């Protein structure tokens with residue numbers, strides 16, 4: 001008896017509805033004749049019946065009506081939960097091993113976690129052949145020239161060596177990340193392992209917690225480090241151009257498209273594409289992104305041909321993607337594609353141990369920049385300022401710390417930044433004003449705020465010798481354009 005065992009993939013269902021063959025149907029119709037097809041599925045139950053019926057009809061059309069098709073409901077903690085996937089597969093492979101002469105295992109349908117477990121379990125069964133299909137409908141017999149038992153022994157020996165040594169070998173790429181606290185040390189080790197795996201990565205964390213820095217380190221520590229790293233903030237993409245920016249366009253695709261243009265996927269081919277604020281992508285673009293990840297192909301806007309691409313995706317967000325999938329604003333299938341290796345950046349307030357070293361690094365950067373300005377002396381920071389920084393909650397995380405230090409260095413009159421300099425440089429509501437029983441502002445509140453803004457902008461422009469980018473940075477503004485907007489409103493000459 002020849003059996004095909006496969007997970008059910010979203011693409012299998014979608015393509016079947018279009019009367020096309022995705023992976024399972026390709027193997028069933030074009031591969032060796034099968035006695036039975038067993039499909040494991042945990043979601044999309046309302047679509048199973050239709051899928052099975054259509055597949056049986058197609059089998060009959062090619063003279064394979066004897067092939068039986070069964071869709072088995074299985075329970076998983078989630079489609080990326082290795083433990084429950086392994087249990088389900090062990091159970092079914094165990095049964096099939098006793099009554100099949102040949103087992104085919106499909107690696108293309110389902111999540112990457114399902115493929116990984118299939119490889120690990122399938123490799124140990126002699127009569128099991130691993131299969132995958134290409135977007136062009138080819139069936140590929142997968143050979144993995146590795147003896148896992150030998151490799152495991154080698155790997156565990158080196159892992160043991162690295163665990164027992166005081167300084168486990170870490171890629172220099174992670175030196176940019178301050179990791180004194182246990183939480184960060186563990187996270188960096190996890191990130192290093194993820195970097196080597198080439199799997200998609202999802203970096204979660206509050207704004208300013210260092211997600212982009214981590215994504216860059218993962219790329220630099222990965223086998224793709226010598227290839228392109230492209231980063232894009234999905235939240236800043238104009239909705240009508242998202243498609244074109246990500247996937248490119250051909251000349252004439254829309255008004256203003258006067259020449260062919262490659263998108264970020266093509267530009268990052270062979271390397272890594274960092275999708276910052278991925279939760280901001282419109283649903284229509286999410287579908288295209290999912291297709292690009294599943295089929296490893298993209299189509300430029302207005303083109304009829306698709307292009308094969310090899311891009312590692314690292315996505316990041318400060319949003320709760322789980323919540324968004326349940327609200328229907330983020331596609332669940334895309335979430336599971338992206339969330340293969342998840343790294344959660346802790347907020348700065350939960351790693352006070354790292355703050356002294358971080359301040360050290362940031363102060364060196366600030367002093368180095370200030371060296372270029374002859375009237376500016378290099379500054380130190382006092383112990384009580386560091387203690388204050390360790391006790392403050394930093395809602396804007398490392399970015400807020402950086403901006404606050406910049407302001408404190410700018411305003412402090414002495415050569416050492418004191419706790420009160422730091423405290424009065426924090427812009428968050430309610431922290432810089434001492435609490436008193438009565439409170440009043442001189443005159444009109446708006447005028448009062450504008451005067452404070454005007455003072456700050458003028459001082460920053462003076463300090464930066466009217467370099468607007470530098471002044472904006474010192475003020476903690478997003479860009480020099482934001483500063484220009486402020487200057488116009490406040491009546492400050494350019």
Ligand SMILES: Nc1ncnc2c1ncn2[C@@H]1O[C@H](COP(=O)(O)OP(=O)(O)OP(=O)(O)O)[C@@H](O)[C@H]1O
Nearest residue numbers: 176177178206207208209210211212213318398399
């Ligand atoms: N370990 C670090 N050492 C020094 N600076 C850091 C470190 N991590 C982050 N930073 C700095 O903090 C700022 C914020 O970092 P980053 O842009 O990576 O955060 P983010 O989480 O991606 O923010 P957002 O969600 O707003 O995009 C940057 O200026 C970055 O250079």
